[in-house]
Amino acid sequence: MSLINSSVKPFKATAFHNGKFIDVSDASFKGKWSVVMFYPADFTFVCPTELEDLADNYAEFQKMGVEVYGVSTDSHFAHKAWHDTSEAIKKVNYPLIGDPTGTLTRNFDVMIEEDGMALRGTFVINPEGQIKLCEIHDNGIGRDASELMRKVKAAQYVASHPGEVCPAKWTEGASTLTPSLDLVGKI
Numbered sequence: 001m002s003l004i005n006s007s008v009k010p011f012k013a014t015a016f017h018n019g020k021f022i023d024v025s026d027a028s029f030k031g032k033w034s035v036v037m038f039y040p041a042d043f044t045f046v047c048p049t050e051l052e053d054l055a056d057n058y059a060e061f062q063k064m065g066v067e068v069y070g071v072s073t074d075s076h077f078a079h080k081a082w083h084d085t086s087e088a089i090k091k092v093n094y095p096l097i098g099d100p101t102g103t104l105t106r107n108f109d110v111m112i113e114e115d116g117m118a119l120r121g122t123f124v125i126n127p128e129g130q131i132k133l134c135e136i137h138d139n140g141i142g143r144d145a146s147e148l149m150r151k152v153k154a155a156q157y158v159a160s161h162p163g164e165v166c167p168a169k170w171t172e173g174a175s176t177l178t179p180s181l182d183l184v185g186k187i
Contacts, residue, residue, distance in 0.1 A: 004133075007128075007129050007130055009026065010026050011026055013025070013097050015096055016096045024069070030128065033124065033127060034067050035068045038105060038122075039070060039118065040112075040115075042089075046140070048086055049088065050120075053145040054092075054145045055092045061152070067095075071118065072096075073105055073116055119137065119138070120143060121134070124151065124155050126159060150170075163178055165178075
């Protein structure tokens, strides 16, 4: 069963955010757009490049009304230690959620059970707490924050313009489509 349009399952966790430990739950994803980005583990190789890329684009996500969350099965203590030792992770100003029990990772169907780590899963959640985008990569394939931003803008556009859809490579300000009988076979 697809996670698209499903509601985020209940969870409670602790995150490292701006030098503090904070509580995060499914309620944290309501009332605003959220990006939840799962990654395999702290102190690894591709992960810091992705988290740094998101950090470099975080201000733009914030302007769009989007909160970003990084999640791994490491503890919030490990997130703090990584933040204190990695130049790339020192840039991260969004919450890094610790999921040592794997509850959140399993809720989003990205747990690699035999490794106790997550796949590279990216989820966009609307203000009602429903998953609108789900993208899961093999752990050897890094993600691009600018492409994610484009997809979030498309999700926000579709949500605020019922009856319209965004075609391939759509960018903000570009033409959209209005599905109708008259459009069938014309594209």
